[in-house]
Amino acid sequence: MADALLTLDKVTAGYGDAVVLHGISLTLPENGSLALLGRNGVGKSTLLLTIMGYTQMRGGRVAWRGEDVSRVAPHKRATRGIGWVAQEREIFPSLTVEENLTVAARAGTWDLPAIYKLFPRLDERRRNMGNQLSGGEQQMLAIARALMTNPALLLLDEPFEGLAPVIVDELIHAMKLLLSDRRVAIILVEQHTDIALELTADAIVLERGTVAHAAPSATLAKDTATLERLVGLRVAATP
Amino acid sequence: MLPPVFGVLFDGIAYGMLLFVLSVGLSVTLGLMNFVNLAHCAFAMLGGYVTVTLVNELQWPFLATLPVSFLAAAAASVVLERLFYRRLYRASDLDQVLLTIGFAFISVAAAAYVFGTIQQPIQTPPFLRGSTGFLGLGLSNYRMFLVGIALVVTLLLVAGLEYTRFGAQVRAAVDNQRMARGLGIDVDRTFAVTFALGSGLAGLGGSLAIDIVGLDPSFAFTYLVYVLIIVSVGGLGSIVGSFAAACLIGISDVAGKYYAPELGAFLIYLVMVAVLMWKPAGLFGRR
Ligand SMILES: Nc1ncnc2c1ncn2[C@@H]1O[C@H](COP(=O)(O)OP(=O)(O)OP(=O)(O)O)[C@@H](O)[C@H]1O
Ligand SMILES: [Mg+2]
Numbered sequence: 001m002a003d004a005l006l007t008l009d010k011v012t013a014g015y016g017d018a019v020v021l022h023g024i025s026l027t028l029p030e031n032g033s034l035a036l037l038g039r040n041g042v043g044k045s046t047l048l049l050t051i052m053g054y055t056q057m058r059g060g061r062v063a064w065r066g067e068d069v070s071r072v073a074p075h076k077r078a079t080r081g082i083g084w085v086a087q088e089r090e091i092f093p094s095l096t097v098e099e100n101l102t103v104a105a106r107a108g109t110w111d112l113p114a115i116y117k118l119f120p121r122l123d124e125r126r127r128n129m130g131n132q133l134s135g136g137e138q139q140m141l142a143i144a145r146a147l148m149t150n151p152a153l154l155l156l157d158e159p160f161e162g163l164a165p166v167i168v169d170e171l172i173h174a175m176k177l178l179l180s181d182r183r184v185a186i187i188l189v190e191q192h193t194d195i196a197l198e199l200t201a202d203a204i205v206l207e208r209g210t211v212a213h214a215a216p217s218a219t220l221a222k223d224t225a226t227l228e229r230l231v232g233l234r235v236a237a238t239p
Numbered sequence: 240m241l242p243p244v245f246g247v248l249f250d251g252i253a254y255g256m257l258l259f260v261l262s263v264g265l266s267v268t269l270g271l272m273n274f275v276n277l278a279h280c281a282f283a284m285l286g287g288y289v290t291v292t293l294v295n296e297l298q299w300p301f302l303a304t305l306p307v308s309f310l311a312a313a314a315a316s317v318v319l320e321r322l323f324y325r326r327l328y329r330a331s332d333l334d335q336v337l338l339t340i341g342f343a344f345i346s347v348a349a350a351a352y353v354f355g356t357i358q359q360p361i362q363t364p365p366f367l368r369g370s371t372g373f374l375g376l377g378l379s380n381y382r383m384f385l386v387g388i389a390l391v392v393t394l395l396l397v398a399g400l401e402y403t404r405f406g407a408q409v410r411a412a413v414d415n416q417r418m419a420r421g422l423g424i425d426v427d428r429t430f431a432v433t434f435a436l437g438s439g440l441a442g443l444g445g446s447l448a449i450d451i452v453g454l455d456p457s458f459a460f461t462y463l464v465y466v467l468i469i470v471s472v473g474g475l476g477s478i479v480g481s482f483a484a485a486c487l488i489g490i491s492d493v494a495g496k497y498y499a500p501e502l503g504a505f506l507i508y509l510v511m512v513a514v515l516m517w518k519p520a521g522l523f524g525r526r
Contacts, residue, residue, distance in 0.1 A: 001414070052421055054421075074417075074421055075420040075426065084421045085423075090415055090417075092414040092418070092419075095410055102404065103422070104408070145422065146422070149422055154427055230336045
């Protein structure tokens with residue numbers, strides 16, 4: 001069998017002395033899609049940061065296409081094909097929208113025309129500075145900026161958090177286009193469980209830094225008992 | 240016919256331009272990278288001695304030595320950065336000050352050992368000597384040349400930082416190092432290159448300074464004072480700010496020595512205090 005795109009093998013990691021993740025294992029194939037669910041503070045963002053190489057590894061290993069990258073610096077992981085969209089978006093304020101897109105761009109199918117086709121709003125705002133955007137536009141820019149590096153894996157940390165419903169719909173539409181191409185794998189952290197499970201093939205649920213449950217997304221979507229126990233039922237709130 | 244005050248003004252601006260080339264690199268490393276490099280003028284002094292050696296020992300033409308002094312200072316700074324400075328990027332200001340002031344002392348001792356403590360003579364090409372008449376003023380050719388170089392340097396720096404991808408990467412890394420790394424930008428390398436460019440400019444400034452202020456081993460400290468004043472008056476990390484502050488300090492210094500000799504070299508400190516009381520972050524500073 002060919003090597004998976006990303007493999008975590010019993011990863012234990014955290015910040016300094018504080019260990020947050022305990023023995024996490026997961027596998028993501030090329031073009032795979034994984035929802036990462038769990039309550040506030042269980043370590044979802046920390047898991048993405050660990051995949052990027054920002055946290056302190058205490059044990060286990062992270063493998064990229066079969067190669068151990070546990071000790072590889074974040075910027076080298078990025079150039080190998082991991083694109084990260086941070087929870088706080090972290091747009092560069094002293095760069096224009098277009099500079100935010102091109103500053104770290106690497107050759108591939110995603111270039112400015114393709115991005116502006118996916119997010120026409122960014123085209124209209126291309127000359128604005130990064131700190132002059134609305135929350136929704138910042139989120140689009142954060143996703144677009146990561147896509148411009150032409151990653152094989154996109155890590156999305158709560159991309160719909162705090163956005164107006166129309167913007168969320170726009171982003172979901174863009175995400176579906178993105179996934180239908182089947183050129184990029186995603187790991188999607190999301191509080192909106194229903195959306196996350198609809199967009200992905202597989203899902204894992206974290207609890208206190210460990211994997212509490214793993215299942216195909218379609219199966220988990222119907223398993224309301226497990227969702228209620230591990231995530232709390234946000235799904236029920238939406239009609 | 241222009242009154243003599245314009246002559247003083249011109250000399251002051253030309254002196255300011257020299258101070259600008261000397262100081263802009265420190266403004267960038269201090270403002271953008273938060274690194275306190277008190278050995279900055281040691282790199283300038285190195286540039287000066289490279290020029291002196293090439294002109295006096297090897298009979299190079301003065302102008303041909305300028306790129307060499309730039310490269311020598313840049314290369315020396317890269318070696319120090321790789322070996323020492325990078326370990327202290329996250330350290331306290333005091334640690335950085337102690338390390339870099341140590342290098343400044345070493346540079347003074349090394350220069351005195353190799354070249355002696357005398358002032359170094361320099362031969363500039365004939366067309367840079369003498370002066371050109373302009374509406375009754377005699378404008379020094381060398382000073383006009385200084386102004387020209389400083390304007391070119393300013394344009395290149397501003398254009399490089401604002402309109403190139405490398406410039407955007409520097410700004411991105413300054414805004415948010417973690418995110419810059421997360422997108423694949425090699426932040427360490429970006430900072431090392433920026434640091435080398437700044438030190439190279441100091442080296443160039445050191446060569447240009449010889450004809451105006453002379454060169455001896457005390458250069459590394461004498462001009463450190465001017466450079467620190469300009470960086471704080473202009474505002475950390477601002478190229479335009481350094482330019483404005485260098486003009487202001489250059490004019491104040493020349494005018495002070497000309498019109499109020501008893502106040503003499505003290506005037507620039509008054510100017511600094513006045514500006515910082517008005518704008519504590521400096522003319523163009525943001526923090
Ligand atoms: N920089 C840090 N240093 C120390 N501890 C941290 C740091 N960042 C997060 N933590 C801790 O790690 C734990 C997991 O945090 P993390 O941000 O990964 O959770 P999360 O699942 O993403 O939560 P949320 O849904 O609120 O985004 C929390 O207890 C948090 O307090
Ligand atoms: Mg989080």
